[in-house]
Amino acid sequence: MPKSSLKNDSLAYSLLGAARAVAKVKAGNALPQALAAIFGQLNPPLQARGAMQDIAYRTMRRLGQAEALLSILASKPPSPAELHGLLCCALALMLNDDADAPYEDFTVVDQAVTAADSDPAIAHAKGMVNAVLRRFLRERAGLLQQIGNQPAARWNYPNWWIETVRQAYPSQWEAILAAGNSAPPLTLRVNRRKTGRDDYLRMLAEQGIAASALGPWAVKLERPVPVAQIPGFAEGMVSVQDAAAQLAAPLLDVQDGMRVLDACAAPGGKTGHLLEQADIDLLALDSDALRLKRIDENLQRLQLRAALQQGDAAGRQWWNGQPFDRILADVPCTASGIVRRHPDIRWLRRKGDALQLATLSARILDNLWSMLRPDGKLLFVTCSLWPQESEMQAAAFAKRNGAQRLDAPGQLLPVAQEGQDHDGLFYALFQKSGL
Template structure:
């Protein structure tokens, strides 16, 4: 499959025609339906097209449930995959005129042009044109016909909606609504360089408005390119969600940050939490693991920018026999693999990539990692288990099962499931809330003397 259009080259300063952006966006939709991540697809888009394609792709992913339901109203039998992706891209962008990025008639004309310009969709260009013209004539009735479809209403798979209803009966609707909104840009101030207030003043002098969140964070009122942030290249600040910033503070609370603690950051890439640990505890001996060699390179890059040092190894955290030196760790951070259901605002394709069985399969991996790493923790040491998931099978259920199997493990006060839009509890310091944040789960475990 040729998922992204690569026709004529766009020269610097030359704007791409809209039909080319729509072609590339539809290619990303088709690839996502076939199990490929949107991030990987966008990396293949020519640089000149990428910002426009990313903006359109994010909007389409957030409206793909409605678009698919509308296409089913227009044509019960799906057209070939490339044509279906292009048609659904158009419907996602124009079904709600108030949110359309361009005038509806412009979108329709350019989608039809995109179909004509691409070999895989040329034969269906007339069909796409007919469907979209009918949609323009009958839009109100067609939208009304899909309103009772939960996939169309919430733009998430039906199983995802049902799981949130079961796991969070009081908050499932707000979780789904928030997933439709762009995520804020949150910064973590490196306390080795600035106080939060001092860096906030620097931003204000540049006309950038930010509010404090957590203990080290600033949330921008509007996102900006990182090169515009003062001192970013020198490691004065990092981009990290407010909920993710909880991990280092929670693991290190009560410890003397001037001591050379042995700390394991398992599943560490891309290194944001590793960097935060070293900012707080610069004398720590940190081992950062990731199973992927390329992702380990990202850890190195982040630490180099921050001017920090850690031992980085490409290794499977679940197989300590291949990398552990036999000396116990004082603290372990396990940011376990998960469905990423808590970060759908930042990765709107995740909802369409996941399957109903993924949580159960990942929960087994999470349990295996906990069991493999627990013997590596010193007595009185702490292990912080976290995931960026809002599904209880990957959070509270995993931890409760682990506690039943390990009588030497004690659960300390912890936030548990951090639900976007809800006031969190169990934070290291309660006086400065997290603002807007992703969905996360945290459980702080201590190894008791037996």
């Protein structure tokens, strides 16, 4: 990818970087990895990185609308992929319906044309970029009305995703889709070993940071700030974790001295929370060595310790044969419940993925169950909304293994409103019968 001649503090520069990231997503790459690749190639300053990331994420949330508009505005599909990405990014910025839209429309058009002109691969299309975007501004109302009856454009999800949500939640599907299109909050988990929730809220207030409580240890910032600017973060006073994810550790009811397994543990949010609850012998298992390193970094910041083990939760090579008192099984899934944090997921997943992942997760659950001591508890967690990955999986597991199901929240749907703001997760708690 050629270096850009654009000034790295310009919108054109950020648009071009975001367009390249969007092109990578369309080619099948996850957005975080796509952005990391762009950052590695361009080495942009922090401000430009933030702008590229913001534009790319906005585009993922508006991609259905943007692509529907392009099918009308462009005489043929824009090519190469970078040109398609640039037009989608520009349209997404102009489709912003927030009162605090980041850029004026005329600025977006001008800078998109400048971005195209700076890149030899798409410079030939700068006139087309100008024509498409200016036509959108002239005919905005009519164009939006024209695509309004297309589900993918109206909701900004693939048609199969919309239909799957509608079938699973016939009375709630619209609210679920809308919540998934909202920007996620920055929610913190207060480390009970270092301070209390109310004390931390007072600390934030003293520093002029508006925040509110979402749970016993959950604090939501009114406006997100860079992690480095969060009071007490570097000292391990708080961690970033969604309010729904903060339910896992308390549900397991760990006690001092217990042997606990956190399977599929990366990036380690629940690992840290378990260790904050009690003095336990915890093994954090993950198949990815790089992700294990991230767990270690998080634990060092929290000044907590756990044994880290690379291994496959569906296998047994890593297990020493000693049973666990508690097991947290946060199994692989389609991640359909956290789409507001990862808006690219909706465009990367396919309808058949849920069945494939549910089959893998069933193997993991059965394998881990055999490692649980009699009277021990296993918490099954998934960040999916699809019943075959959540409730149907839990019911089938209990039947196969004769597991006693205890009280747990079940399916939590994503919510984005005052006083209640969390992702969509599923919880099922099981206890193994005694000898």
